[in-house]
Amino acid sequence: MKRNIAIVWGGYSSEIIVSEKSMAGVYSFLDKDKYNVYKVKITKESWSVDFEGAILPVNKNDFSFTLPNSESSIPFDFAFIIIHGTPGEDGRLQGYFDMLSTPYSTCGMMASSLTMNKFICNNYLKNFGIKVADSLYLNKETEYETKSIAEKLGFPMFVKPNSGGSSFATTKVKSEDKLQEAINIAFNETKDVIIEKFIAGTEVTCGCYKIKDKATIFPLTEVVTANEFFDYDAKYEGQVEEITPARISDEMTKEIKSLTSKIYDLVGAKGIIRADFIISDNTPYLLEVNTTPGMTKTSFIPQQIAAAGLNITEVLTEIIENEFDVN
Template identity: 75%
Template sequence: MKRNIAIVWGGYSSEIVVSAKSMAGVYSFLDKGKYEIYKVKIVKEGWTVEIDGETYPVDKNDFTFLCPQQKEKVRFDFAFIIIHGSPGEDGHLQSYFDMLDIPYSTCGMMASALTMNKFVCNNFLKNFGITVANSLYLNKDSKYGINDIANKLGLPMFVKPNTGGSSFATTKVKSIDQIQKAIDDAFGETPDVIIESFIEGREVTCGCYKIKGKEVVFPLTEVVTSNDFFDYNAKYEGQVEEITPARIAKDMTDEIQRLTRKVYDLVGAKGIIRVDFIICGDIPYLLEVNTVPGMTQTSFIPQQVAAAGLNITEVLTEIIENEFNGN
């Protein structure tokens, strides 16, 4: 009998448009001969399952649904979470599924909450020898001076939503008169903001997953864009060159793969994660940890899986089945 797999997509942030693309990617990758696959959309207006163009409400009490063609509720055996941002990347859904004893594809609640908060995560990892950019944290109650920020971090600098993603409301600030607007834009996306010093270098990203008795670290991808930085248009509108494997020396590749494995263990990760770095001189600076990486046909992880000579369908099957094999 096939397991029922829910691809959980949507979310409460601007990243819903990216989640929709990742959902389509995951749906195309999953083994339909092995699993019954359902698309479950979670938005603030409600939770629904789409079948043949019709939508049916999800019962949040037990994460089941009923459609007229079926006599019994459909119960999900596994949730493949592909919500970028809240509530799928910040620990909320993970806690919900933990309480219902439904296994899922991503990191657990604590790791998800930690990695979603860029400032907290980077400073946590800094304690273990991971090199990160200098940064400042602001919330709605923070008192700050524009000149003080510029003096501490220098120009240019990056202003980002602290718990956002996909480069929404992220600004590369080049002059002091741009700082306030960048902060206001970031606050429009999330209730807190991270401001980071600019690191000049080559951007790379590395995926990794671990299951019982097996560890896989993928080849690196190098990110080259003519845009000011790897912004939304570069990520999703094709204004970028993504080179897998990255054109960097073997010793630097080995070091970044080692750091990726270390980060995986330090944050207590599960499933596939992706860790982004920028190489300045001979030092790799960690940018951020992604516990729900993009999964479109052309996203980094599918690229890296292919470059490693692996099959994405088999990789995702391994991750799902690992949850049922006493991991």
């Protein structure tokens, strides 16, 4: 009998539009001969499932739905989480599914919570020799002066939501007179903000997943854009050149793959993650760890899977089936 797979998308932030694109990608990738695949949308207002064009409510008590004009209930056997941001990337949904003993595709609650907080995650990893940019953390209760921030980090610098992704509300700031505005923009997206020192160099990203005793680390992608940085338009509107494999030395490729594998273990990851780096003076600096990477047809992970000579449908099937083998 086919398992019922829920592609869980939506969320509570501006990233819902990216989540919808990733949901469509995952839906196209999953094996429909092996699974019954459903699109489950989660927002603050409702949880719903698209059943043959009808939008039906999801029962949160057991993660199921009832067929129209029937008392028959269909339980979801697995959640493929593709919500970027809260509540799908920060551990909240993971905790819910853990309580229901429903397997899911992403990292667990603790790893998701850790990696969602960029400042805490990067400073945690710094203790293990992972190089990261100098940074400052602000929440809405923090007392700060833009002058002291400028003196500490210098210009240019990045101001961005501490617990967001997809480059929403991220600003590259080149002068103090623009700093407060950038901080305000970031606070409009999340309740806390990270400000990072700018590092010039070559940006690359590396995907990875591990099951049982098998580790798969994908070829690196080099990110080249004429924009100020790899912003939303670069990521999702095609204003970027993505080169896989990256045009860097074999030695640097090997080092970044090793770092990605190390980071995977240090944060206690599960499923597919992506680690983003900037290479400056032949030294890789971690930018961030993404535990719910984009899965549109043109996203990094599908590109890297193809470059590795792998079949994405088989990779996602392997990740799903691994959760049933270990549970």
